Amino acid sequence: MSIAERTSAAKRELESATAHFEEVRHAHRMGAGGNIAEAVGNLDILYRAIDEANQSISEYGKQVDAELVDANGALNRASSSAKKKLQEARSKADDCAAAQDKVERVVIQRLIDADPSVIAVNSACKRLTSARLSAVTYEALSAAYDAMARAVAAGGYDLIRKELDAMPGAPNQSMEAIRERNLRSLLEISSSDLREGGRMGPILCQNLRAILANDVRAARTILERHVSDFPDTSVQRAVSGVCRRIIDNAERQ
Structure with a gap:
């Protein structure tokens, strides 16, 4: 050619x-x-x-x-x-x-979708x-x-x-x-x-689905390792908030 x-x-x-x-x-x-x-x-x-x-x-x-x-x-x-x-x-x-x-x-679900x-x-x-x-x-x-x-x-x-x-x-x-x-x-x-x-990627999506199901281990994993993976500060605040509430509710039980 x-x-x-x-x-x-x-x-x-x-x-x-x-x-x-x-x-x-x-x-x-x-x-x-x-x-x-x-x-x-x-x-x-x-x-x-x-x-x-x-x-x-x-x-x-x-x-x-x-x-x-x-x-x-x-x-x-x-x-x-x-x-x-x-x-x-x-x-x-x-x-x-x-x-x-x-x-x-809702925001977390839309990210997965x-x-x-x-x-x-x-x-x-x-x-x-x-x-x-x-x-x-x-x-x-x-x-x-x-x-x-x-x-x-x-x-x-x-x-x-x-x-x-x-x-x-x-x-x-x-x-x-x-x-x-x-x-x-x-x-x-x-x-x-x-x-x-x-x-988001498959692993992070899997963890996000898990926190929507109130999985404590996934909440801790995201809170410790993945919050900074979200470029938007409002999304970081949302994900952190959901994770902390899941962990707090588990610790109160």
């Missing part, structure tokens, strides 16, 4: 890989990925409500205590407004606490990245092929290799740095779009 034929084949593969990636990524975002985004969004709303309620409890509690001191301990003379707001904040905190475990478990979809996105991403690299490489080779062939024929092969090794992204640099540079320079889609939040 000539260099022109290899260049054409690389361009066709790039077109196919691009279309496949866009299709898979769209399916993920409209399906499992969208469900994760919605579930985590609802989790964030709940956490904000919890944090606000706890802050209000602290503030109004201090206000009630201060007014009680000012009233020389007379409960009936302390501000009814502050006490009412304190009661409302406590009621809101109780409502949030009642929903917290359920909402956190999305794993096959994330695998498909990552696979399509890998193919697209490879196709982009092949296309740009063969395009460059095609443009300079005749000149390089003359240089090699004249005995300049070692000099060409030396100059190639001095280029940014040459093999003496890390493969991760090369991939990231190629993604930034060749792809219109950002690397964060490509990774789509990361993959």
Whole structure:
């Protein structure tokens, strides 16, 4: 196969890989990925409500205590407004606490459900990245092929290799740095779009399913080893919370 034929084949593969990636990524975002985004969004709303309620409890509690001191301990003379707001904040905190475990478990279930979809996105991403690299490489080779062939024929092969090794992204640099540079320079889609939040993997998914079934050993394993595997801080908080409640309930029995 000539260099022109290899260049054409690389361009066709790039077109196919691009279309496949866009299709898979769209399916993920409209399906499992969208469900994760919605579930985590609802989790964030709940956490904000919890944090606000706890802050209000602290503030109004201090206000009630201060007014009680000012009233020389007379409960009936302390501000009814502050006490009412304190009661409302406590009621809101109780409502949030009642929903917290359920909402956190929904997020965990959505992570499990999305794993096959994330695998498909990552696979399509890998193919697209490879196709982009092949296309740009063969395009460059095609443009300079005749000149390089003359240089090699004249005995300049070692000099060409030396100059190639001095280029940014040459093999003496890390493969991760090369991939990231190629993604930034060749792809219109950002690397964060490509990774789509990361993959759980079979072992972590197994442990997540186990904690949904209130398995104490799985809860301890995740809490000790895997919380940092989740890139989103709200998801880390959710997984940690479910695991701690499972362990606490087991220890109380």
